[in-house]
Amino acid sequence: MINILLFLGSYAGGIFYAILASPMFIFAVYQAVYFYNPQNRWWGSSVPNLPYSFIVVVVMGLLFLKSFGKFNQNRLFQIPQFRWMYVLLLLYGIASFYAVLPIGHNQALVFYFKLMVIISIAxxxxxxxxxxxxxxYGYIYGAWYISFMAMQKGRNGAGRVEGIGTVDSPDANGLAAAIAPSVVLCLYYFWTASNNKIRLLIAIAGAFIANGIVLINSRGAFLAVALSCGLFMWHMYFSSFQRKYQKAAAVVITLAGLTGAAVIVDKAFIERIYTMTTQSTENVDQESGATRFIFWQSAWEMTKDYPFGNGFQGFNVFAPMYIPEGVDTGESRKRSVHSTWFETLTEIGYVGLFALIMMLYACYRTSNITKRALKERVDVDNYFKVIALQCALLAFVVAMTFMNRMRAEILYWCVLFIACAYNIYVVRYTANQEKASVVKK
Known part of the structure; x- marks a missing residue:
């Protein structure tokens, strides 16, 4: 019952706030639907059988059109990472003409196109x-809910949490990657919260998300969280740009985090992490661990023969021709490449990989420009918000290195967050300053 009430309350309440308070709440509803995924939940039959995500997108479009003149001031092509994002979409569209799995590729292209439209409107x-x-906050809320689901579901006999994924992240590793970037955002908001009620809610959400990652037992997500949170705390302590009691807060948060980790980490999780540095004897771990580098080498060799890629799951189709005969791949030799970099390479070729790298580099560059602008204005909280967003994107980049996530929703949410920060704190701020200067003259 609690799942149904949470979903219906979030859905109806979010649309209500979007119409009467701020249109941006409609994207938060979209985020919630992504994580709730009612059609694939055990409680889904207890709610009306409606296209919830489609309804949200329609409402989003109507709200956008209602205030088109105002919203159209945000120029998409002023944002470098968006230009590269559209190049990726274009290359994926071109690949439709030679994709080895045309039906699957076209389905993936439609999903990718819809995602680009939603990100652009947001x-x-x-x-x-x-x-x-x-x-x-919408992202943190969704990550909290799916972590709550992980606690409800519990681990299976293999020590993983399966069957609670999202539409584009149905497996355990993909789900863990989807929530990993939210941990560092919880750290940021816990530190900068304006009152203790918000701080308490963020602490609860962060605890659930961290516990969810432990339960899911994903090595890639663990690395993502460790690196992103470690980098954020390093900036918080060593940065020359400080707010009052910042170093003390960094020490307290670090100690609290380590204490919390000691409480929620169990033997199964420790053993799972330990396999990152050892050879596993299980077939499933051989595929995801010991043989992964061989898959990547095979993908590189494949791209030499197909420099423009082979479209959706191009590696899976041709893998038997490129993976050495002596490599144990389990029941089938048609395996996933297990890396977004090589997924992109084998699906849309060298140019596609270059576009992906440039999109991420543009995020890095624009976020650094934003940080410099905020530092000049002595805006400490928003300066560290941008650092948190950088760390969140880093978390997903680390996780996606070990799985196929080129068209993942969360990747483009992270790109969107950084693009919005750059637009708000640099582009729009500069434009407003120039207008004010003209008025004074």
């Missing part, structure tokens, strides 16, 4: 720091 509608916070 960017257009994000006008202020408040709007950006709504999106980030």
């Amino acid at each position: 960017f257009k509608m994000c006008e202020s720091d408040k709007d950006l916070n709504i999106m980030m």
